[in-house]
Amino acid sequence: MILHPFEYHAPETLEEAVDLAEKYGEDSKFLAGGQSLIPLMKLGLFSSGHVIDLGRVRGLDHIRKEDGVLAIGGLAKMADIEGSRLVEQACPALTDCAVSIADPLVRNMGPIGGNVCHADPANDVPAVAVASGAEMVLVGRQGERRMKAQQFFLDTFTTAAGRGEVLKEIRFDAERCRGSAYIKLQLQATDFAIVGAAARLWVHDGTVGECGIGLTGVGPTVLHPKKAEGAVQGSRLGTDAFSRAAELAAAEARPVSDLRGTAEYKQEMAKVVTRRALENALKRAGGGRR
Numbered sequence: 001m002i003l004h005p006f007e008y009h010a011p012e013t014l015e016e017a018v019d020l021a022e023k024y025g026e027d028s029k030f031l032a033g034g035q036s037l038i039p040l041m042k043l044g045l046f047s048s049g050h051v052i053d054l055g056r057v058r059g060l061d062h063i064r065k066e067d068g069v070l071a072i073g074g075l076a077k078m079a080d081i082e083g084s085r086l087v088e089q090a091c092p093a094l095t096d097c098a099v100s101i102a103d104p105l106v107r108n109m110g111p112i113g114g115n116v117c118h119a120d121p122a123n124d125v126p127a128v129a130v131a132s133g134a135e136m137v138l139v140g141r142q143g144e145r146r147m148k149a150q151q152f153f154l155d156t157f158t159t160a161a162g163r164g165e166v167l168k169e170i171r172f173d174a175e176r177c178r179g180s181a182y183i184k185l186q187l188q189a190t191d192f193a194i195v196g197a198a199a200r201l202w203v204h205d206g207t208v209g210e211c212g213i214g215l216t217g218v219g220p221t222v223l224h225p226k227k228a229e230g231a232v233q234g235s236r237l238g239t240d241a242f243s244r245a246a247e248l249a250a251a252e253a254r255p256v257s258d259l260r261g262t263a264e265y266k267q268e269m270a271k272v273v274t275r276r277a278l279e280n281a282l283k284r285a286g287g288g289r290r
């Protein structure tokens with residue numbers, strides 16, 4: 001449990017953080033809430049000569065709405081997201097998700113950037129980001145670049161963020177994410193998900209114009225079940241498209257058996273949480289009860 005020695009850096013601006021990462025390259029690592037990285041270092045599973053703490057970087061903890069977009073800084077704490085009226089109105093799935101994460105201590109320590117950049121397949125925010133079609137804003141030495149959440153999550157603990165790139169902001173289309181929900185199945189209130197599903201519906205003239213779905217805990221990384229989305233997209237309200245989508249989402253799921261449950265159980269539960277997330281999303285999208 002003794003950490004390998006490392007040099008600790010506490011930059012105060014994004015530019016300084018990026019410069020430090022450039023200077024120390026492969027031998028450096030960003031630190032946010034430290035809730036995953038520090039245990040990994042203590043267990044000797046990861047070490048780095050230079051730890052760059054993002055905690056004091058100014059101007060990255062905002063939650064604001066601008067031009068119809070809910071913009072959340074990479075250092076905004078999950079506790080602040082949980083309590084934000086703006087988030088609840090623009091992307092209620094994110095509120096559902098924030099309140100379900102661990103306990104207040106963890107939510108007070110951990111910013112949204114750490115949750116997504118760690119890319120743990122059991123983390124909750126990636127499913128909401130994928131279902132929402134959120135835009136990830138990365139900043140590195142080459143400047144700023146943006147990508148959809150669907151392209152950001154590559155594999156277990158692996159994202160498309162390049163070495164030395166900081167996740168500066170996550171952006172949600174407030175109009176299109178208003179009809180969204182996250183359902184998490186867990187053993188106890190503070191646990192990681194056995195299975196989780198985020199759904200987003202944008203309804204227009206009695207038809208689902210857009211559908212997004214993201215699944216937690218049923219694959220090596222967050223799952224984006226495109227066939228399930230396709231079953232709902234373009235469907236008229238009142239059809240059995242949700243049942244079909246839930247079946248397809250479960251069929252696309254690739255869970256493994258572990259202490260939280262067998263693969264078969266998780267696959268079955270993927271169906272249940274997907275359907276419930278779609279139903280809750282529909283109510284919030286103004287589609288009412290079906």
Ligand SMILES: Cc1cc2nc3c(=O)[nH]c(=O)nc-3n(C[C@H](O)[C@H](O)[C@H](O)COP(=O)(O)OP(=O)(O)OC[C@H]3O[C@@H](n4cnc5c(N)ncnc54)[C@H](O)[C@@H]3O)c2cc1C
Pocket residue numbers: 029030031032033034035036037038054074075100101102103106109110111113114115116117118122123124125161165166167168190191192193
């Ligand atoms: C007891 C406990 C219970 C938990 N339960 C849940 C749960 O139910 N659901 C859930 O979703 N999560 C859960 N978590 C995880 C937690 O919410 C954090 O999301 C997670 O630990 C990572 O966030 P962090 O800020 O601590 O990141 P860190 O540990 O500091 O960093 C993790 C990784 O992300 C990188 N990183 C962090 N921020 C950035 C950035 N802005 N730009 C680029 N790279 C970055 C770091 O370099 C590192 O590789 C739990 C954690 C604990 C300790």
